[in-house]
Amino acid sequence: SYDLIQPPSLSVSPGQTASITCSGDGLGAKYVSWYQQRPGQSPLLVIFQDTNRPSGIPERFSGSSSGTTATLTISGTQAVDEADYYCQAWDSGTGVFGGGTKVTVL
Amino acid sequence: EVQLVESGGHSVQPGGSLRLSCGASGFTFDDYGMHWVRQPPGKGLEWVSGIGWNSGLTGYADSVRGRFTISRDNARNSLHLQMNSLRPEDTALYYCVKSRGASMIGESGLDYWGQGTLVTVS
Numbered sequence: 458s459y460d461l462i463q464p465p466s467l468s469v470s471p472g473q474t475a476s477i478t479c480s481g482d483g484l485g486a487k488y489v490s491w492y493q494q495r496p497g498q499s500p501l502l503v504i505f506q507d508t509n510r511p512s513g514i515p516e517r518f519s520g521s522s523s524g525t526t527a528t529l530t531i532s533g534t535q536a537v538d539e540a541d542y543y544c545q546a547w548d549s550g551t552g553v554f555g556g557g558t559k560v561t562v563l
Numbered sequence: 564e565v566q567l568v569e570s571g572g573h574s575v576q577p578g579g580s581l582r583l584s585c586g587a588s589g590f591t592f593d594d595y596g597m598h599w600v601r602q603p604p605g606k607g608l609e610w611v612s613g614i615g616w617n618s619g620l621t622g623y624a625d626s627v628r629g630r631f632t633i634s635r636d637n638a639r640n641s642l643h644l645q646m647n648s649l650r651p652e653d654t655a656l657y658y659c660v661k662s663r664g665a666s667m668i669g670e671s672g673l674d675y676w677g678q679g680t681l682v683t684v685s
Binding site: 458487488490492494499500501502504505506511541543545547550551552553554555556557 | 598600607608609610613622623624625658663667668669670671672673674676677678679
């Protein structure tokens with residue numbers, strides 16, 4: 458089975474940049490999406506097809522992908538960005554999520 | 564406004580069956596692929612199954628293939644998941660999710676999620 462690996466947790470100070478990585482074999486050749494999940498809420502799509510932001514997602518969220526790693530970057534992190542973040546890709550017709558990264562803003 | 568409302572979650576014994584449903588509104592249902600994604604209590608997300616806009620293509624996670632069946636009724640704007648031979652590890656909150664594209668493979672992202680329906684197997 459295909460695995461996507463994320464760091465379990467990440468701490469960032471308000472106003473600083475948070476970079477969340479997602480690694481998988483040949484990931485650069487697949488489209489990656491990123492989802493934010495705040496406590497008690499349903500997930501929210503923040504990046505699709507590696508680099509694209511849906512309407513309504515703040516510009517401080519950006520995505521990139523190269524080789525075996527995709528990265529979600531939150532620039533000027535705010536307290537409201539504290540959440541779990543999941544990467545997701547498709548392999549052989551099935552969806553795969555990373556294990557999630559808990560971002561703490563302190 | 565896009566709305567996805569799941570129903571059918573319940574407590575069931577191992578080996579039992581459940582049928583989950585999702586009512587969709589606020590968009591042209593038969594233009595988009597649809598998916599089920601689950602989340603065990605306190606754990607991460609797991610893609611379960613997907614279906615293309617016209618039911619021509621379906622897909623399943625290895626963990627549920629052969630036990631779960633996804634279907635849709637475009638006339639009624641509804642999505643279903645028939646779950647058989649349930650196991651304790653199927654215990655989770657099950658989300659109904661809309662794809663940004665028409666294909667079963669949601670490479671363009673999953674853009675709307677319901678609130679979920681809880682399935683407990685014990």
